[in-house]
Amino acid sequence: KAGVTQTPRYLIKTRGQQVTLSCSPISGHRSVSWYQQTPGQGLQFLFEYFSETQRNKGNFPGRFSGRQFSNSRSEMNVSTLELGDSALYLCASSYQRQGGNEQFFGPGTRLTVL
Amino acid sequence: QQQVKQSPQSLIVQKGGISIINCAYENTAFDYFPWYQQFPGKGPALLIAIRPDVSEKKEGRFTISFNKSAKQFSLHIMDSQPGDSATYFCAASTASKLTFGTGTRLQVTL
Numbered sequence: 001k002a003g004v005t006q007t008p009r010y011l012i013k014t015r016g017q018q019v020t021l022s023c024s025p026i027s028g029h030r031s032v033s034w035y036q037q038t039p040g041q042g043l044q045f046l047f048e049y050f051s052e053t054q055r056n057k058g059n060f061p062g063r064f065s066g067r068q069f070s071n072s073r074s075e076m077n078v079s080t081l082e083l084g085d086s087a088l089y090l091c092a093s094s095y096q097r098q099g100g101n102e103q104f105f106g107p108g109t110r111l112t113v114l
Numbered sequence: 115q116q117q118v119k120q121s122p123q124s125l126i127v128q129k130g131g132i133s134i135i136n137c138a139y140e141n142t143a144f145d146y147f148p149w150y151q152q153f154p155g156k157g158p159a160l161l162i163a164i165r166p167d168v169s170e171k172k173e174g175r176f177t178i179s180f181n182k183s184a185k186q187f188s189l190h191i192m193d194s195q196p197g198d199s200a201t202y203f204c205a206a207s208t209a210s211k212l213t214f215g216t217g218t219r220l221q222v223t224l
Contacts, residue, residue, distance in 0.1 A: 004157075031210060043158070043203065043214040056211050090157050094210065101146055101210055105157035 001027060004093050004106035012112045018079040021109045025072050025093030031055075032074040033103060034066060037088040046089075049074055050096065078111075086113045117141050118206050120215025127222050133191040135218045137204035140185065144206035144213075149178065149189045152201045152217075161202075162189070194222045 005024045013019050025032050033056075034046040045058040049068035066076040072093075078085055088110050092103040119138045127133045139147075146165055150158035164171045164178040164187065171178045177190040191198055199222050204215040 033210065042216050045211050045213070048210050056209055058211070101207060102148070102160055102163065103212060104160060107157045
């Protein structure tokens with residue numbers, strides 16, 4: 001079974017621009033979560049989508065948004081980029097069967113904001 | 115507010131030794147405690163996980179010990195190998211949201 005895939009793997013943007021990142025979950029997984037990883041703040045939860053609905057949200061500003069499609073693929077968008085948005089953005093998928101919430105991560109998208 | 119505290123920040127262990135990483139949590143609503151291993155340039159990989167109704171779980175060389183009353187859990191890596199050199203993250207989950215520790219950089223020397 002193929003793992004979680006994320007595109008693109010690397011992105012360079014300038015301040016003020018917006019960016020869209022894509023995530024394809026493991027086949028059959030219906031939950032997709034997004035995390036931001038930085039050296040200073042570590043791994044932080046952004047939001048989770050399940051069946052095209054945002055089910056959980058972390059403490060990030062409204063510039064960070066996401067969506068999930070009917071095939072469970074997900075995108076996250078960051079508008080009005082700031083230098084501090086430079087990070088590794090990780091997507092994780094989960095089957096969400098009863099009693100199980102193992103999350104499997106993709107390789108991430110490395111975003112650099114100049 | 116850091117809800118999951120992880121220690122040590124870095125660890126050097128000789129090949130064949132035991133690596134021990136500790137985590138403590140505050141939120142009693144957490145109901146799932148996984149450990150992830152991350153190599154440079156890669157996403158975190160799920161290593162082993164435990165639920166609070168179990169005190170210990172072992173998978174190969176990896177063991178989680180869980181102390182619900184103390185709100186602590188730890189990862190033990192037996193017979194540590196150079197290939198285990200990576201950053202390890204503990205995490206705690208509620209409602210599908212993972213809260214991570216700050217990570218431990220493990221180096222296994224020959």
